[in-house]
Amino acid sequence: MRIATWNVNSVRQRLDHLLVWLKDCAPDIVCLQEIKCVDEAFPREAIEALGYNVVTHGQKTFNGVALLSKYPLEEATPRLAGDDDDLHARFIEGVVSLKSGVVRVACLYLPNGNPPETEKYAYKLKWMSRLLDYAKERLKTEEPLILAGDFNVIPAPGDVYNPAAWVGDALFKPQTRESFQALLGLGLSDALRAVTDAPSQYTFWDYQAGAWQKNWGIRIDHLLLSPQAADRLTGVGIDKHVRSWEKPSDHVPVWIDLDLAAA
Numbered sequence: 001m002r003i004a005t006w007n008v009n010s011v012r013q014r015l016d017h018l019l020v021w022l023k024d025c026a027p028d029i030v031c032l033q034e035i036k037c038v039d040e041a042f043p044r045e046a047i048e049a050l051g052y053n054v055v056t057h058g059q060k061t062f063n064g065v066a067l068l069s070k071y072p073l074e075e076a077t078p079r080l081a082g083d084d085d086d087l088h089a090r091f092i093e094g095v096v097s098l099k100s101g102v103v104r105v106a107c108l109y110l111p112n113g114n115p116p117e118t119e120k121y122a123y124k125l126k127w128m129s130r131l132l133d134y135a136k137e138r139l140k141t142e143e144p145l146i147l148a149g150d151f152n153v154i155p156a157p158g159d160v161y162n163p164a165a166w167v168g169d170a171l172f173k174p175q176t177r178e179s180f181q182a183l184l185g186l187g188l189s190d191a192l193r194a195v196t197d198a199p200s201q202y203t204f205w206d207y208q209a210g211a212w213q214k215n216w217g218i219r220i221d222h223l224l225l226s227p228q229a230a231d232r233l234t235g236v237g238i239d240k241h242v243r244s245w246e247k248p249s250d251h252v253p254v255w256i257d258l259d260l261a262a263a
Contacts, residue, residue, distance in 0.1 A: 002029075065089060188226060
């Protein structure tokens, strides 16, 4: 099973890119972030024509997440528990059933948090605390669980082209990285780092200052795996070439392969 995540930065603007990539990469489940449209405006017909079931949690102009699955999606649940006043469309969870049991996938778009001296950073940290609570509960089920999405977290200096330039940024502040490490401390595995320690494994390049051409990137799109999923991990990929397409998203897709047939 191939599971992918991609912050498409407006699904309607990048629909052609998305369709080409879906055909090339052939993922079984896809987590999309920043779809930037309400549910009714999501271009589901073109995606369903490729054999995907679609569930969305959209929001006009901002945010928005979606799950695409070649398997029927059961228990598709929007919103992250823990704050009834949080109306941002940043989370959706789905379950698929296989012969070996269920697989649970959570698609998330974590707050950016900048500027860090504002309430935006407090919201980011609170959201991460809620995510930690969610993960604690889900790990108790001992199911294959994948948390996939744009975490807006640079986990370590090796995940950024110039660590010194990001010291004061909400994505790289110590408290942000500690909150991310707390997730790993529960027993979740960072899929990419489970297979390689190589630096410069970037998933995002800003539109400004020729960042793509200079390879001034950061790694902020992650797939975190429960032990039951990590044990079945057979491969990880970053589709970096997508960033070179005309009018691209500033993020690129990241995917994992899991050997679940033998589970």
